[in-house]
Amino acid sequence: MGNLWIGPPGAMTEIDQAAKSYDRSADLGVTEFKSLGGRVTVTRNQSPVRRLKLSWDLLAPAHARVLDRIARRVDGPGPVYIVDPAAGNVLSPAQAAGLGTPGATDLTGLAQWFRTTTGTVAESTTAPGTFTFTAADNSSVVAWRCTGTGGNFPVSPGLSVSFQAPTAIAALATESVGIDFKKADGTYLSTTSAVGPLVSGTVPAGAAYATPTAKPGTAGTYSLAGACFTYGGTAADGVPGDGLPPMSVTGYSDTPGRPLPYRSMSLDLVEVSGAAG
Numbered sequence: 115m116g117n118l119w120i121g122p123p124g125a126m127t128e129i130d131q132a133a134k135s136y137d138r139s140a141d142l143g144v145t146e147f148k149s150l151g152g153r154v155t156v157t158r159n160q161s162p163v164r165r166l167k168l169s170w171d172l173l174a175p176a177h178a179r180v181l182d183r184i185a186r187r188v189d190g191p192g193p194v195y196i197v198d199p200a201a202g203n204v205l206s207p208a209q210a211a212g213l214g215t216p217g218a219t220d221l222t223g224l225a226q227w228f229r230t231t232t233g234t235v236a237e238s239t240t241a242p243g244t245f246t247f248t249a250a251d252n253s254s255v256v257a258w259r260c261t262g263t264g265g266n267f268p269v270s271p272g273l274s275v276s277f278q279a280p281t282a283i284a285a286l287a288t289e290s291v292g293i294d295f296k297k298a299d300g301t302y303l304s305t306t307s308a309v310g311p312l313v314s315g316t317v318p319a320g321a322a323y324a325t326p327t328a329k330p331g332t333a334g335t336y337s338l339a340g341a342c343f344t345y346g347g348t349a350a351d352g353v354p355g356d357g358l359p360p361m362s363v364t365g366y367s368d369t370p371g372r373p374l375p376y377r378s379m380s381l382d383l384v385e386v387s388g389a390a391g
Contacts, residue, residue: 118197118198118199122193122194124322126269129180134171136168136200137167138164138200141162163384164385165383165384166196167382169380173371181379184363185363194383195262195268199346204260204357205258205341205356205357206226209258209261209355211339212245212246214227217237227256230327234250245338248335249336254333255329256327259325260358266300267343270322273345274316275314276345276347277292277312278291278340278349281339283311283328288332289329291329292328293313293325293327295318295323296321304318304321326343328341362386365381366380366382
């Protein structure tokens with residue numbers, strides 16, 4: 115498993131020292147109400163909110179400075195992204211299962227996939243919220259959006275990335291996959307590609323975003339379930355999605371270590387929806 119990376123797209127820093135404590139529990143937003151008769155009613159938020167609590171003892175000065183700048187928003191308001199070494203798939207849970215917002219299309223901006231050439235991403239007519247990709251010919255390509263950004267997946271040069279095609283496409287003998295790397299402004303930079311269901315590579319210099327793609331190579335309709343996009347490891351079929359939400363620092367401590375110049379630090383982060391973080 116890889117190390118933790120933290121920061122904005124294109125400038126995430128690798129923290130190779132393991133955190134002393136690491137709590138990644140989601141805030142479910144569950145509230146219980148017990149009536150006088152003893153019956154219990156439960157309410158909860160529509161979507162759980164991801165929270166992270168990290169702390170390090172005797173952190174090296176270079177890494178301590180990076181975390182200090184992030185916590186104090188020296189380089190901008192955020193948000194920041196956490197490449198979580200415990201996450202095996204940065205696709206969202208629904209996306210990895212081939213599920214999406216009912217009624218979304220690749221033109222509305224709500225869908226988690228889009229076609230790059232020919233072909234169609236469409237919702238099942240018999241199972242609302244289930245999506246498939248119909249390849250019109252052997253050149254049809256489908257791509258994955260990062261639900262945390264509404265577009266591309268944030269990366270930084272030197273980060274290892276890996277993508278596994280959905281189960282139905284991976285079963286073909288004609289499929290190929292790729293990872294498109296893009297600059298900070300979203301313009302195309304380069305591609306790492308492979309024949310078969312799996313591609314792995316290292317993010318090149320100048321890249322801030324990545325977009326995984328799959329080409330079935332055979333016309334037909336295919337389920338989008340089972341895809342995996344992972345950082346710091348090798349993607350595998352059917353790994354549950356964990357997501358890659360934008361996050362903001364809500365708590366921070368910085369204590370001089372013994373010996374100096376090492377520092378003991380902690381960060382509390384919460385998933386946010388706004389670009390300002």
